[in-house]
Amino acid sequence: MFEPDQKKVELVPQTRNWRERAIMLTLLGASSVAVLTTVGIVASLIFESIQFFRIVPFTDFVFGLHWSPQMAIREDQVGSSGAFGAIPLLVGTLLISAVALTISAPVGLMSAIYLGEYASPKMRSIIKPTLEVLAGIPTVVYGFFAVVVVAPLLRQGGESIGLSVSSESALAAGFVMGIMTIPFVSSISDDAISAVPASLKEAALGLGSTRSEAIKNVIVPAALPGIAGGILLAASRVIGETMIVVMAAGLTAKLTLNPLDAVTTVTVQIVTLLTGDQEFDSPKTLSAFALGLLLFTITLALNVTAIKIVKAYREQYD
């Protein structure tokens, strides 16, 4: 008679359960690294920023109109105070981002419309990946291009019509950043547009509108939340972008809204403050972390809003 070997039948599942549990815990641990990273970012930024705000009052940092983080190397040096007002940096960042978005938002949206509504499938299959190459180029390459080609061109162009354009103008950095984010805006707009039910477009065409009228009056308004979310995401990318501005924008903080002037940004200052040899506990170094916290907060807010908008909109037609 066949008698099952009791021991074996029980043993196999038991060791298996044991191993499975260990594997599960490892997997959970791996997933928690993402949480740990966020905690690490927030903790290190806040910890260093608190130390900074012990030396420089929080209000001076957030509302100060003057930025010149030169601290004395020796105790007795003259003019050693240093000013840590972040407003000029924020204005500079926003100015460059505004230039970038005035290029990437319309151009990206119009590219998506062309590829989605007008281009033949074959043309689309060639042009779309080619445009995506723009997103894959390392930003340091854009920075070099801005310095070597775009800035001199703008300067010469400005001179020929009697404008004085700084060689580190917000316009040059912003223009190149705008080009960089075209595929970003265009692919999210593309998603948003193709999520609009075809029946809406067909109804508009059936009522006698031309294609462009259907796009302008029906499709784009219906896809607007998705497009807006995409533009917000692009804005967050542009605000956090570092290399292009480090290479092509200025170093001195200037409170101006003139895109032909040289301005500096939050990221540029973080890089200048932290490259080179510095004492780690000087307010100059610590201020970089306060700027980092500011940058993190702004981009986080933008991302969360954008993701919310995109999600809420997606559910609308599902």
Next chain:
Amino acid sequence: MTEMTFQMPDLPKGLAKRHKAEKRFRLMALASVLLGLIFLAVLFINVLTSGADAIRQSKVRLDINLQINDFGGSKGPDIQQLKNANYQGIIKRTIYKNFPEVKSRRDKRGLYRLVSSGAAYELREFVLDDPSKIGTSISIWLPASDDVDMIMKGKVSRTASSDVRRLSDQQMEWLEKLEAEGNLETKFNWTLFSSGDSREPELAGVAAAMVGSLYSIIVCLIISFPLGVMAALYLESFAPKNRFTSFIEVNINNLAAVPSIVFGLLGLAVFLNFFELPRSAPLVGGMVLSLMTMPTIIIAGRVAIQGVPPSIKEAALAEGASPVQAVFHHVLPLAMPGVLTGTIIGTARALGETAPLLMIGMVAFVVDVPKSILDPATALPVQVYLWSDMPEKGFAERTSAAILVLLAFVGLMNLTAVLLRKKFEIRW
């Protein structure tokens, strides 16, 4: 019930006008696409034409008589004497012999400046490689100075004023004499690919930066690939639907959009200041990059795992496999092409990343090729950044050349990802 209102949009009157508007709109859309494409073309053409010049480097041929006395007399040189011999003196002597009419010390100095200051090192390498050449006459091509190189490549006009040229009229005469005798030519620039950074453009190369990048990327992959795949597996196949899981998901999505420089700040505060890991090391660079790459891998991995039909997992479960076995033996292998594609794309992005590396000190001036992941190193994109800031004209073309090398690697990786997807993607 809410009242439905329909507002007639403002349309131009007349069909002809509306068709014209249609045409205008279509042209504008086409123009937007073209703007992006034209920019891309201009960028590539610019980098290519400028970088192509760095492939060649002007070299001077010298017939050098390596006298035994130069290396410590007749006893036969030991290695120390070979290393410490006065190679600069040997080169000077040889050049002065070619131009016997040059007498004054000032002129001699001007003459020697035509040759790169690194020529002595190259001669030293040559002798150390093959000491049997001592006592014989050799003919060797040594790098010319940056100023000579710019003239030879036509980057600086020969008729420009001596201030612009950075060469005196007399030096130009010597240069042209060397050229006419066939002793000054542009040759393939091996230095660019075999040496590290230098203050002299004619001696600078991308080798150290390439190795630094390679080390960082390897460290980045070793950390981010397994962690990313495991996290994707957990979230997609095992995670219970609870608050902690959705918290992890929100975290991953946000991390993917955090500016790269913030990861650099994290690396500086945690890895360097708290754990006291070495500054400028590819180890730390790779760790920072891995934190940035992980969300990309997780997101791509989840999409790939979602793409595997549930029937496969269910079949495995029905045959008696445990959930872990079903996932590891059946789902993961089928999702692997998608996971790898995402990993390669994420790694290509990490390769081009500069800002976080600046934060952890990988902007060092690195002459020697790093030997381990703890040696001070720099990375290719950082090298581009460093060179782009140099005032010498010779560095401009080298910056473009470094960009070309970087773009080649990034392009190659992305191409691999595309091919991988095309070849192995399974449509269920």
